[in-house]
Amino acid sequence: MTELTNATLARLDDAVATPGYDRSQLIPGIVHIGVGGFHRAHQAMYLDALMNRGEALDWAIVGVGVMPGDTRMRDALAAQDHLYTLVVKHPDGRYEPRVIGSIVDYLYAPEAPDVVIETMSDPAIRIVSLTVTEGGYNVDHITGEYDLTTPEVRQDLTTPEAPRTTFGLVVAALKRRRERGIAPFTVMSCDNIEGNGDVARKMFTAHARALDDELGAWVEAEVCFPNAMVDRITPVTTPDDIAALVDRFDVEDQWPVVCEPFTQWVLEDRFPEGRPPYERVDVQMVDDVVPYELMKLRLLNASHQALTYFGYLAGYRYAHEVCQDPLFVDFLLDYMNREATPTLAPVPGVDLDAYKHTLIERFANPEIKDTLARLCAESSDRIPKWLLPVIREQLERGGEIQRSAAVVASWARYAEGVDEHGQPIEIVDRLKERLMAVAGDNRNYPAAFIEQHALFGDLAKETRFRDAYLQALASLHADGARATLHALVEGRMS
Numbered sequence: 001m002t003e004l005t006n007a008t009l010a011r012l013d014d015a016v017a018t019p020g021y022d023r024s025q026l027i028p029g030i031v032h033i034g035v036g037g038f039h040r041a042h043q044a045m046y047l048d049a050l051m052n053r054g055e056a057l058d059w060a061i062v063g064v065g066v067m068p069g070d071t072r073m074r075d076a077l078a079a080q081d082h083l084y085t086l087v088v089k090h091p092d093g094r095y096e097p098r099v100i101g102s103i104v105d106y107l108y109a110p111e112a113p114d115v116v117i118e119t120m121s122d123p124a125i126r127i128v129s130l131t132v133t134e135g136g137y138n139v140d141h142i143t144g145e146y147d148l149t150t151p152e153v154r155q156d157l158t159t160p161e162a163p164r165t166t167f168g169l170v171v172a173a174l175k176r177r178r179e180r181g182i183a184p185f186t187v188m189s190c191d192n193i194e195g196n197g198d199v200a201r202k203m204f205t206a207h208a209r210a211l212d213d214e215l216g217a218w219v220e221a222e223v224c225f226p227n228a229m230v231d232r233i234t235p236v237t238t239p240d241d242i243a244a245l246v247d248r249f250d251v252e253d254q255w256p257v258v259c260e261p262f263t264q265w266v267l268e269d270r271f272p273e274g275r276p277p278y279e280r281v282d283v284q285m286v287d288d289v290v291p292y293e294l295m296k297l298r299l300l301n302a303s304h305q306a307l308t309y310f311g312y313l314a315g316y317r318y319a320h321e322v323c324q325d326p327l328f329v330d331f332l333l334d335y336m337n338r339e340a341t342p343t344l345a346p347v348p349g350v351d352l353d354a355y356k357h358t359l360i361e362r363f364a365n366p367e368i369k370d371t372l373a374r375l376c377a378e379s380s381d382r383i384p385k386w387l388l389p390v391i392r393e394q395l396e397r398g399g400e401i402q403r404s405a406a407v408v409a410s411w412a413r414y415a416e417g418v419d420e421h422g423q424p425i426e427i428v429d430r431l432k433e434r435l436m437a438v439a440g441d442n443r444n445y446p447a448a449f450i451e452q453h454a455l456f457g458d459l460a461k462e463t464r465f466r467d468a469y470l471q472a473l474a475s476l477h478a479d480g481a482r483a484t485l486h487a488l489v490e491g492r493m494s
Contacts, residue, residue, distance in 0.1 A: 001252045003252045004083050004084070004099065004252060006023065006081040009083075012250075015097065016099060017097070018099045020052045021051045021057065027058040028119075028124060029058050029127065030126075030128070031061075031062050031064055031116075031119060031120050031128045032044075032061050033128065033129070033130050033169075034136070035077075035103070037235075038131055039190070041257045041258075042190070042232050042263060043131075043190055043265075044061055044100055044103055045102075046265065047060070047102040058124070060102055061103045062104065062107065063106040064107050064119075066164070066165065071108060073106065074106045076254040077103065082106060083100070084100055084103075085251055085253045085256040087241070088258075088260070091361075091364075091366065093367060095248060097251070117163075117172045117173045120169070120170065120177075121173050123182050126185050127185055127275065129188040129189075132191060134191060138150065139199070142457075146202065146207060153165060153168075156207075157207075160172060167203060170204060174208070174219055174223065184223045184224075185223075186223070186224045186226065186272065187200055187223060188267075189225065190228055192296075194293060194297055197289075200225045201223070227268045227289040228267045228293075229289050229292045231296055232260060232263040232264070233260045233368055233370060235368055237255060237256060237258060242255075258368070262362055264284075264296075265278070266284040267286070267289070268286060268288070269285040286348075290345075291347040291348065297386050298340040298344065299340055299341075299352075301382070301386040302386040305375070305382060305383060305386060306407045307322045307331075307332060309411050309413065310331075310407075310485060311481075313414060313420055314480070315421070317372055318369055322363070323363035330489045331485050333356065333360070334403060335404065336356045337356070338400050338403070339399065339400050342393075343393040343399075373428070377429065378430065379415075379435075380430060380435065380455055388459065392459070395462055401464060401468055402472075402493050402494060408449075408469055409472035409473040410484075412439050413476045415435045417439070443477060446470055447460060447466065450466065
């Protein structure tokens with residue numbers, strides 16, 4: 001068994017691709033906040049591909065952790081010279097391992113915030129990128145504005161020299177660059193949020209304005225926040241994944257990443273201080289990301305939500321099990337074709353029918369073993385951003401909403417915390433206590449769940465949505481998930 005480090009790369013199994021460049025010659029050009037599995041399977045992988053072409057050697061990544069749990073990633077990467085193995089799992093059972101070398105350092109902000117700020121203040125850093133999750137942008141769900149009331153933000157505004165949040169750290173670095181006459185870096189969001197760059201601009205600018213109006217005006221005028229669409233299914237790394245890497249390839253990696261073969265990145269080309277030549281590794285550099293972004297959020301991400309609660313309640317535990325069941329496939333295609341697609345504009349260069357069938361094939365990959373529990377997590381951040389916009393647009397146009405409303409009902413049923421066999425469900429959500437308390441009264445007051453204004457706004461007042469939701473929830477209680485899906489697919493719910 002070979003431990004993964006710079007010194008052991010030459011000894012790895014020939015089947016394991018390794019960096020074809022001298023890592024000692026890399027120069028950091030990007031700071032990335034939120035180094036998780038997705039970043040390592042996606043953005044860091046694209047950079048590694050460029051570096052293997054002898055390009056982008058001055059765009060290496062310095063990772064930054066902000067959350068308490070990020071010490072695990074720091075320690076795992078540090079022990080391996082910041083190398084890790086990316087394992088692409090093909091549907092036929094073939095594993096394709098590749099060592100990624102584009103990350104060269106990792107800083108843990110709570111222990112040394114000034115080191116992080118000073119690193120981002122270096123003129124060589126021209127991009128600060130983010131994967132801080134859908135819930136990481138501190139958006140007030142009622143107003144859509146930056147939430148200045150959270151304890152962490154209030155603390156950052158009181159002691160801006162020692163910030164604890166992503167917003168405080170990035171704004172402190174921008175302030176320092178401004179004071180030193182250094183051009184601002186580009187802030188590149190890579191999270192699954194509609195208009196992720198626009199949202200980032202609004203939130204970071206609001207934090208800066210709360211500190212200093214003039215600084216906020218400068219951030220708004222001078223800092224670029226390109227929008228992006230990112231896509232690659234990247235399940236949580238399991239102990240079995242770590243063991244398989246040893247068994248198949250004799251590589252000991254504390255935290256490898258596993259992913260599907262498919263990958264896509266569509267990125268607005270707005271980088272005044274330069275960027276890696278991403279287009280040479282098939283990143284789509286465009287003027288307008290919105291059509292691609294809405295396609296992905298409303299077809300892929302919302303479809304994940306459409307399958308996950310129903311699937312879990314029906315007894316499945318993995319996404320591939322659900323997508324090998326014809327009933328679920330019919331339901332997903334009906335949702336995509338009849339409810340999501342009507343809300344989409346034409347997507348340049350994309351055959352939407354082929355894209356939708358490709359999604360089903362990707363979901364059905366048995367090697368990925370993406371758990372429904374992972375897809376069910378943090379629903380209060382996901383459903384409002386991915387599915388509710390479909391419902392609102394369809395209501396405005398008089399379109400169908402039965403399936404989308406049923407997905408919301410399946411979430412409400414799942415949030416009761418007990419499956420159809422009486423077994424407990426572990427709810428993972430920042431609003432867990434509130435959701436479970438409301439869902440616990442579903443049978444007595446079934447509309448209570450959708451009357452949570454912070455999540456649903458005024459949707460509960462929309463008669464068509466309310467009726468469809470109540471009908472689906474009643475069916476879930478009386479007949480169960482499969483029978484409810486049969487009724488939806490057969491058109492017996494309207």
